[in-house]
Amino acid sequence: xxxxxxxxxxxxxxxxxxxxxxxxxxxxxxxxxxxxxxxxxxxxxxxxxxxxxxxxxxxxxxxxxxxxxxxxxxxxxxxxxxxxxxxxxxxxxxxxxxxxxxxxxxxxxxxxxxxxxxxxxxxxxxxxxxxxxxxxxxxxxxxxxxxxxxxxxxxxxxxxxxxxxxxxxxxxxxxxxxxxxxxxxxxxxxxxxxxxxxxxxxxxxxxxxxxxxxxxxxxxxxxxxxxxxxxxxxxxxxxxxxxxxxxxxxxxxxxxxxxxxxxxxxxxxxxxxxxxxxxxxxxxxxxxxxxxxxxxxxx
Amino acid sequence: xxxxxxxxxxxxxxxxxxxxxxxxxxxxxxxxxxxxxxxxxxxxxxxxxxxxxxxxxxxxxxxxxxxxxxxxxxxxxxxxxxxxxxxxxxxxxxxxxxxxxxxxxxxxxxxxxxxxxxxxxxxxxxxxxxxxxxxxxxxxxxxxxxxxxxxxxxxxxxxxxxxxxxxxxxxxxxxxxxxxxxxxxxxxxxxxxxxxxxxxxxxxxxxxxxxxxxxxxxxxxxxxxxxxxxxxxxxxxxxxxxxxxxxxxxxxxxxxxxxxxxxxxxxxxxxxxxxxxxxxxxxxxxxxxxxxxxxxxxxxxxxxxxxxxxxxxxxxxxxxxxxxxxxxxxxxxxxxxxxxxxxxxxxxxxxxxxxxxxxxxxxxxxxxxxxxxxxxxxxxxxxxxxx
Numbered sequence: 001x002x003x004x005x006x007x008x009x010x011x012x013x014x015x016x017x018x019x020x021x022x023x024x025x026x027x028x029x030x031x032x033x034x035x036x037x038x039x040x041x042x043x044x045x046x047x048x049x050x051x052x053x054x055x056x057x058x059x060x061x062x063x064x065x066x067x068x069x070x071x072x073x074x075x076x077x078x079x080x081x082x083x084x085x086x087x088x089x090x091x092x093x094x095x096x097x098x099x100x101x102x103x104x105x106x107x108x109x110x111x112x113x114x115x116x117x118x119x120x121x122x123x124x125x126x127x128x129x130x131x132x133x134x135x136x137x138x139x140x141x142x143x144x145x146x147x148x149x150x151x152x153x154x155x156x157x158x159x160x161x162x163x164x165x166x167x168x169x170x171x172x173x174x175x176x177x178x179x180x181x182x183x184x185x186x187x188x189x190x191x192x193x194x195x196x197x198x199x200x201x202x203x204x205x206x207x208x209x210x211x212x213x214x215x216x217x218x219x220x221x222x223x224x225x226x227x228x229x230x231x232x233x234x235x236x237x238x239x240x241x242x243x244x245x246x247x248x249x250x251x252x253x254x255x256x257x258x259x260x261x262x263x264x265x266x267x268x269x270x271x272x273x274x275x276x277x278x279x280x281x282x283x284x285x286x287x288x289x290x291x292x293x294x295x296x297x298x299x
Numbered sequence: 300x301x302x303x304x305x306x307x308x309x310x311x312x313x314x315x316x317x318x319x320x321x322x323x324x325x326x327x328x329x330x331x332x333x334x335x336x337x338x339x340x341x342x343x344x345x346x347x348x349x350x351x352x353x354x355x356x357x358x359x360x361x362x363x364x365x366x367x368x369x370x371x372x373x374x375x376x377x378x379x380x381x382x383x384x385x386x387x388x389x390x391x392x393x394x395x396x397x398x399x400x401x402x403x404x405x406x407x408x409x410x411x412x413x414x415x416x417x418x419x420x421x422x423x424x425x426x427x428x429x430x431x432x433x434x435x436x437x438x439x440x441x442x443x444x445x446x447x448x449x450x451x452x453x454x455x456x457x458x459x460x461x462x463x464x465x466x467x468x469x470x471x472x473x474x475x476x477x478x479x480x481x482x483x484x485x486x487x488x489x490x491x492x493x494x495x496x497x498x499x500x501x502x503x504x505x506x507x508x509x510x511x512x513x514x515x516x517x518x519x520x521x522x523x524x525x526x527x528x529x530x531x532x533x534x535x536x537x538x539x540x541x542x543x544x545x546x547x548x549x550x551x552x553x554x555x556x557x558x559x560x561x562x563x564x565x566x567x568x569x570x571x572x573x574x575x576x577x578x579x580x581x582x583x584x585x586x587x588x589x590x591x592x593x594x595x596x597x598x599x600x601x602x603x604x605x606x607x608x609x610x611x612x613x614x615x616x617x618x619x620x621x622x623x624x625x626x627x628x629x630x631x632x633x634x635x636x637x638x639x640x641x642x643x644x645x646x647x648x649x650x651x652x653x654x655x656x657x658x659x660x661x662x663x664x665x666x667x668x669x670x671x672x673x674x675x676x677x678x679x680x681x682x683x684x685x686x
Contacts, residue, residue: 293570
């Protein structure tokens with residue numbers, strides 16, 4: 001395991017990566033880790049398209065080992081059942097309706113606030129932003145009872161308007177924090193020359209800051225989209241289990257309660273809840289990683 | 300830059316205020332539609348009426364018909380009002396304020412920008428947090444009491460605390476250690492980003508979905524029956540008796556923690572991998588010349604250098620473990636000696652209708668994250684002073 005005495009490392013990578021042949025155990029262990037990490041999801045996916053009778057009789061891996069025997073073991077009927085009779089189709093639409101405004105509205109509000117916190121001096125700015133940073137870690141559990149009382153009094157329980165507002169409020173601290181981190185790093189000259197040209201803050205924000213902040217806005221959008229789409233607690237408390245409004249996580253939770261041992265339905269239902277986040281994630285992975293790094297490696 | 304400098308010929312000075320007024324009217328109407336539980340259906344029914352489709356309209360009003368279209372219409376109105384209304388508000392008030400004397404303008408304009416955000420934060424986080432803390436010290440009649448906290452002396456509650464402690468320690472340490480080792484290993488192979496995708500992917504999956512995935516991994520059948528859960532199939536293959544992973548205490552706590560570790564390792568890996576890449580090649584070379592083995596290099600040189608990132612990742616995951624709700628609620632509901640504060644609080648409020656105890660448990664969670672809040676704030680202050 002001793003290091004090769006390279007005289008001149010051209011790049012950091014060549015200093016670090018061992019030569020091809022000796023790296024075989026390393027590469028095998030990397031492949032093993034990737035395999036192990038994917039195995040649970042693979043089991044879910046395979047089971048969701050297997051014949052329900054077979055699922056109860058043998059492990060999902062047997063179908064992978066002999067995919068053509070019996071020949072009729074693959075089916076999409078599990079998906080048909082959960083989408084139609086278990087209401088996952090309706091829940092899917094509800095999830096879209098909840099998630100899109102809950103993502104777009106907080107970004108808009110946070111962008112204005114982050115700009116002011118970063119570049120517009122005003123009295124109390126430091127203290128107010130400190131409060132925003134403090135709110136980053138306050139558990140949502142602290143908000144449940146009082147907000148629920150407000151919602152019951154104002155007939156907002158079980159409405160889309162109610163959950164949009166709730167997700168907007170809960171998402172704002174992180175949104176303001178991430179956007180502030182980004183906007184405050186923009187070069188000062190930009191703002192000075194704009195001020196000399198007589199641009200107002202509104203003009204500077206719309207014509208300069210917003211276009212430059214697209215990476216940060218996108219990163220937060222992915223964050224918030226995944227968070228809202230995958231959220232169970234807020235949806236359960238403020239939207240409730242009614243079939244008209246319930247979202248995918250609620251529907252999947254109820255499916256577990258009503259169809260406990262029916263793995264053919266649970267796996268298909270679970271996969272329906274995962275499709276959109278997985279697609280968003282695979283397509284926009286780099287922006288997502290950027291967002292994570294901006295949010296956590298500030299030291 | 301050039302865009303800010305160009306003077307566009309402005310529209311007539313009457314057009315903007317009139318457009319603003321019309322927009323404001325539309326927004327108010329939109330809010331009314333959103334507030335009405337049947338708003339989407341009603342407005343679509345009106346549209347159908349106007350188009351001469353009376354049958355479709357009455358179907359909608361009776362709760363059948365094109366419900367999906369009505370919902371999507373509602374969401375579009377929400378986007379229009381939410382985003383359009385906010386822009387209108389900012390632009391309208393912003394240009395109104397711009398007319399004022401410069402001193403007043405500079406005093407008021409910032410509040411136009413931060414006002415809506417501060418109002419929402421006050422309503423959805425600050426006021427409720429204060430209300431919850433107060434409620435924790437009140438009985439149902441509003442009198443001061445400490446009895447809500449008395450629940451915390453039950454033997455049952457000590458079990459909950461034990462479980463939360465296990466989540467905090469095992470969940471955080473597991474995710475960070477695995478993430479660190481995987482980041483170190485993956486950093487040294489070709490196709491690194493492809494390999495990272497595999498470990499990172501579960502982060503996109505909801506905790507409910509992950510609970511189903513792992514519930515299937517943990518599936519249990521009595522001995523002698525075919526095991527369809529992968530883990531028990533392996534146990535039986537090696538001659539063991541199948542283990543009911545999710546109903547045996549304390550194994551079930553670890554089985555549930557495993558689900559979170561599977562999700563959070565990807566997060567730890569991504570952040571730590573970026574930190575490892577920040578360690579300069581000269582340092583690695585120097586350690587090698589000094590005769591360090593690869594393992595020493597990683598644990599004695601690189602790990603200490605990325606300590607800051609490790610602490611950040613650990614605190615982030617620690618907060619997630621403290622607040623844990625979904626996994627326990629979905630897999631067992633906390634019925635098999637695996638209850639945690641988050642789930643118990645939910646049951647106190649929605650099953651036992653005991654808001655006071657629920658508030659006391661929420662306050663406990665809040666106290667648990669206070670040290671992290673303190674660390675965040677002092678980090679931020681230091682940054683401000685340096686910046």
